[in-house]
Amino acid sequence: MQVLDAAALRRWASAGVRALDANREAIDSINVYPVADGDTGTNLLVTMRSAEQALLAAEAEQGAGPAASALARGALAGARGNSGVILSQVLRGLAETWDGALAVSGSALRAALRRADELATAAVSEPVAGTVLSVLHAAALAAQDCGSDALDEVAGAAVRAAAQALADTPRQLAVLAERGVVDAGGRGLVVLLDELVGVVTGRVADHVVPERAAAVPAVRETGSDQYEYEVMYLLDGLADEDELRARLTGLGDSVVVAGDGAGLFSVHVHCNDVGAAIELGVERGRPHRIRVTRFADQRAARSGRAVVAVVAGEQAAELFRAEGAVVLAGEPTAAELLAVLERTGAAQVAVLPNSAELAQVAARAAEQAERAGQDVVVVPTASPVQGLAALAVHDPSRRPGDDVVAMAEAAAATRRGEVLVAQREAMTWVGRCQPGDVLGLVDGEVVLIEPGPAEGPGLLAAACQLVDRMVGVGGELVTVLLGHGAGAELGEGLAAHLRHSHPEVEITVYGGGQPDSALLIGVE
Numbered sequence: 001m002q003v004l005d006a007a008a009l010r011r012w013a014s015a016g017v018r019a020l021d022a023n024r025e026a027i028d029s030i031n032v033y034p035v036a037d038g039d040t041g042t043n044l045l046v047t048m049r050s051a052e053q054a055l056l057a058a059e060a061e062q063g064a065g066p067a068a069s070a071l072a073r074g075a076l077a078g079a080r081g082n083s084g085v086i087l088s089q090v091l092r093g094l095a096e097t098w099d100g101a102l103a104v105s106g107s108a109l110r111a112a113l114r115r116a117d118e119l120a121t122a123a124v125s126e127p128v129a130g131t132v133l134s135v136l137h138a139a140a141l142a143a144q145d146c147g148s149d150a151l152d153e154v155a156g157a158a159v160r161a162a163a164q165a166l167a168d169t170p171r172q173l174a175v176l177a178e179r180g181v182v183d184a185g186g187r188g189l190v191v192l193l194d195e196l197v198g199v200v201t202g203r204v205a206d207h208v209v210p211e212r213a214a215a216v217p218a219v220r221e222t223g224s225d226q227y228e229y230e231v232m233y234l235l236d237g238l239a240d241e242d243e244l245r246a247r248l249t250g251l252g253d254s255v256v257v258a259g260d261g262a263g264l265f266s267v268h269v270h271c272n273d274v275g276a277a278i279e280l281g282v283e284r285g286r287p288h289r290i291r292v293t294r295f296a297d298q299r300a301a302r303s304g305r306a307v308v309a310v311v312a313g314e315q316a317a318e319l320f321r322a323e324g325a326v327v328l329a330g331e332p333t334a335a336e337l338l339a340v341l342e343r344t345g346a347a348q349v350a351v352l353p354n355s356a357e358l359a360q361v362a363a364r365a366a367e368q369a370e371r372a373g374q375d376v377v378v379v380p381t382a383s384p385v386q387g388l389a390a391l392a393v394h395d396p397s398r399r400p401g402d403d404v405v406a407m408a409e410a411a412a413a414t415r416r417g418e419v420l421v422a423q424r425e426a427m428t429w430v431g432r433c434q435p436g437d438v439l440g441l442v443d444g445e446v447v448l449i450e451p452g453p454a455e456g457p458g459l460l461a462a463a464c465q466l467v468d469r470m471v472g473v474g475g476e477l478v479t480v481l482l483g484h485g486a487g488a489e490l491g492e493g494l495a496a497h498l499r500h501s502h503p504e505v506e507i508t509v510y511g512g513g514q515p516d517s518a519l520l521i522g523v524e
Contacts, residue, residue, distance in 0.1 A: 001200050002151050003103040006067040008199055013052040015195040020045040027188050029339035030181035034254055040184035043081035050078020063102040068095040076260045083185040085256040085266050089119040096261055106154035113140040123258035125249045130173030132185030138165030155200050159193040166190050180333040227252045227270040230293040231277040235265040237285035247280050305396055306346035309387055310353050313513030316384050323391045337365035348375040348400045352387040377404045383416040385479050385522025417442050417470050417521035419463050421454045440466035463519050464497045471502050475523040481512030
């Protein structure tokens with residue numbers, strides 16, 4: 001395809017809505033700037049859906065220019081949050097550049113991205129590097145520098161540059177680097193540009209789409225430490241948008257004033273003086289569709305309690321889910337964990353990191369959640385076996401503080417062991433190990449080495465020695481999680497050994513599926 005017409009823009013709008021729907025949770029989970037409110041993906045989806053609906057309602061309009069104008073009007077009218085208003089300016093850039101055109105070429109797309117860059121940057125009171133604005137600017141520059149006017153080449157150059165700029169955002173914005181994420185709004189823009197390339201070339205877009213797209217909840221921004229309200233309204237008759245933007249900046253932050261080019265403006269600000277923010281609009285035009293959110297009301301809406309567990313291994317995850325925990329798989333960032341804490345809707349949450357390495361990540365997420373009014377406590381669990389022990393004593397009918405203490409005591413009373421295969425030569429407390437040797441660890445320290453290879457009796461021999469060592473200093477219950485690739489015969493052999501050597505001790509063996517350990521062992 002070498003030109004975009006109205007039909008192609010309709011396909012892009014629909015594809016963009018589907019892609020944002022599929023990626024909403026992933027984008028929400030990395031939303032940490034300007035406020036870690038976990039809603040950028042949702043806001044982009046709501047805004048793009050409003051744009052698509054406006055376009056479908058204007059089916060009589062023919063041509064790429066009128067179609068782009070309908071998209072821009074719908075996006076501005078339905079814009080949600082900072083990210084939604086900025087998206088409306090991207091679409092406005094297309095509309096202004098393609099005004100009246102029946103179809104547009106690669107050179108027209110280049111001009112549209114340049115105008116979108118100008119409008120989006122102008123709409124924000126204090127543009128910051130490392131945000132969606134940087135991603136959009138990179139796309140516009142790449143389109144400008146593309147040596148071809150072919151539509152597919154201009155679009156391809158833009159999305160490749162946008163993806164690289166997105167990867168660079170943590171180097172530009174310290175809070176992104178600290179959390180180990182890229183900019184959420186920028187990621188949403190890359191998804192939309194990728195869908196545009198898909199429409200132009202006829203290929204499937206490159207981004208990863210989950211198997212099932214989740215429904216969009218009614219969420220809003222959760223605010224900041226300094227400002228308690230989000231104010232948004234549409235404004236007709238504004239003569240000087242720069243002056244209004246400056247006045248709103250004196251009241252609060254996250255200020256965006258953006259227009260559709262035809263006299264309608266969307267206004268967004270986080271502030272404490274709601275009346276003053278609305279009065280500024282009344283003095284300068286006719287505000288309507290006014291929406292005010294008091295962040296404390298959202299926090300107060302939380303109720304009940306929840307347990308969130310970080311678990312590696314699908315079978316182990318199912319064990320935690322069966323006990324009522326909300327499970328987060330793998331090794332999440334603080335932002336990803338924070339998003340899960342928020343989505344529980346619970347007033348009090350206990351977090352089971354189940355890894356010594358993730359304890360600090362959990363602590364950072366808990367700190368952010370506390371600022372948003374959620375009571376979060378990290379229970380010190382360094383292994384899933386300790387997490388299971390803590391979850392076994394969890395009692396929602398107890399006072400929250402007493403329950404957390406009981407969970408922490410159960411975790412502390414569970415000694416943790418691990419059997420794994422050495423991947424490299426290393427010096428340990430009990431000597432030098434070679435790749436392929438079987439290592440036995442207690443509380444994170446190597447206490448025995450069984451010479452490799454790990455296949456055959458070596459793995460079982462190491463497991464038996466380790467359990468004997470752990471049970472020898474006391475214990476009544478042994479819990480074993482079999483790792484990925486560990487056969488059931490390993491658990492059966494260990495259970496048979498323990499029944500012979502320590503018949504008084506009860507042993508329970510589960511499939512765990514954890515990728516790095518052949519066995520995880522808990523002794524209570």
